[in-house]
Amino acid sequence: MSPSRMISTLFGDEEPSIIADSDSFLQECKLWGFKTANISELMELPKSSIVFSFSNAAAKRTFEIAKNTKTKKSIFCATQVFEPTLPTALYSLRLLLNSDFDRSLRTQRSVLNMLNSNHDFSLYGNEADATVSILPHAQPYALLSEDISENFVQSVAEFFEVHYAHMNAQEPCPFSFTGTLKVAGILTVLRKHNSILPEGLRASLKWLSDRISIEGAFLSISDNTIISLKLNNEEQIKLLDLAAGSRGLKLTEFAIGVNEEISSSIDYRVNSQMNEGISGVHLAIGDGSSGFHIDFLSPSVSVSPIH
Structure with a gap:
């Protein structure tokens, strides 16, 4: 475009x-x-x-x-x-x-209709083997063409994903996810310095991001909790647990990316917000305050209703 x-x-x-x-x-x-x-x-x-x-x-x-x-x-x-x-x-x-903004907005509408019309979904493609269930009355966030028809200030990320967030640990999670995903890259966000977190976490996460961008990794989730992240059969879950803060290994986000245009241009070594909109899915842990918010990007994964 x-x-x-x-x-x-x-x-x-x-x-x-x-x-x-x-x-x-x-x-x-x-x-x-x-x-x-x-x-x-x-x-x-x-x-x-x-x-x-x-x-x-x-x-x-x-x-x-x-x-x-x-x-x-x-x-x-x-x-x-x-x-x-x-x-x-x-x-x-x-x-x-x-990026193709027009196509992404139209795809968001299609994804939103699918999510609102069904409750159980299977994930497949790019070695994904997972299911996700959406709680009744859960509201996914999507950006539609009418949202930008007049005045707006919108985060760039909102143009390229439909997502469910679970940022308040006291409320029920709007989704339930179980299965495995092949991860091509991660993103990390810490909104302000937190002295409680161990020293060197940012460098360790950069090391992890670089390794995943080269080798890929496999993420395993059971009932919204990450139970494994393996890099070339090496377990990295302790690093995730340290970095994620008070929310630990519990999922805080499930999202479907819709930005197909950038797929061939992504560099997963770069910690850019644009990466998370890539067509596929991503999951996240952490709240970005008590610990890092960490997105796990799994491109080329399709989501389909289970009838």
Whole structure:
């Protein structure tokens, strides 16, 4: 999909500006032909914008000035909670520009209809062997075309997945997952420093991510609890349990990705939010606060109702 078609789908005739708090990133975007602005210099968002926040302060400011902007269409990329580096941000922007937003929104609607019309599903393809059941009245989150027909500020991730989240441990989980998945990559998010977590976890997770991106891994889940993550027959579950914080090995998310256009361009070594939208499924543990939120990406997996 050409950037011009992506821009037309989301912004109509309005060319979007790139907004960020990194001058080096903005300079690169200028070389790509975009209008740019530093978030610190704005009192309102442009009518159409793509925002990359490299710090929590920039993310907070984005939403503060969005409240003061009457007419706005904006994609928000929270770079700071993944990997706030120039190469990662440029990688994410490149994938974003090559994504088929129109197709992804239409696929989200189709997936949403399937999930709302059935309760039990099988997962197959790419060596997956799993089932998932959805609790009655559970509400999946999906982004539809009518959600962006007028003013919006939407996280980039919401354009490319339909998901169920279980972030409140005191409430029933909206899904029940059991089975095995072949994992091509992981993503890790820690929203703020947590002194209770062991030292060196970030480096250990980077090591794990690099290994998985090369060798792949097999994830086993029993009744929403991860019981194994094997890399070349080496068990890595202790690292996951240490990193995930108070939620431990219990699943906190089940999602179906719909971004088929980027499948051949993914680099699983990069901790980019764009990766999780790849067509297939992903599961997650952790809440991102008491411990890391860790996504396990399993591309090319299909989800089908069990009748």
